[in-house]
Amino acid sequence: MDMKLELVPIPVSDVDRAKEFYSAKLGFTVDLDQRFGDKFRVVQLTPPGSACSICIGTGVVDTLPGSVQGLHLVVSDIHASRAWLLDRGVEIGEVETMGAPGKPAVSYAAFTDPDGNGWTLQQLPY
Secondary structure: OOOOOOEEEOOOOOHHHHHHHHHHHOOOEEEEEEEOOOOOEEEEEEOOOOOOEEEEEEOOOOOOOOOOOOEEEEOOOHHHHHHHHHHOOOOEOOOEEEOOOOOOOEEEEEEEOOOOOEEEEEEOOO
């Protein structure tokens, strides 16, 4: 039995501002922007190269904007990815490398969306 995670809802306070951040600054593809009346709007965006998308909108989730933390975007070159995001105006922390002696290290760099939802670039050692 397969179970594929393909959509993660992200609570935001301003859908248009969030859509602009995720598409223009992070380079996510806008797959869908659909309104269903005045109280329901779905915007689905997909990170480059990902099989999993995010969903923002109105009436999508009841959780507080900024309450999602620890989302990881796995990249092959964290320094190049961080530089690319900085060039696009994303405020992102320094690269931190963690590892035990004799073990391959994992690198991280954290940032947030305009509502404070927490994201991390992650470079794995393989």
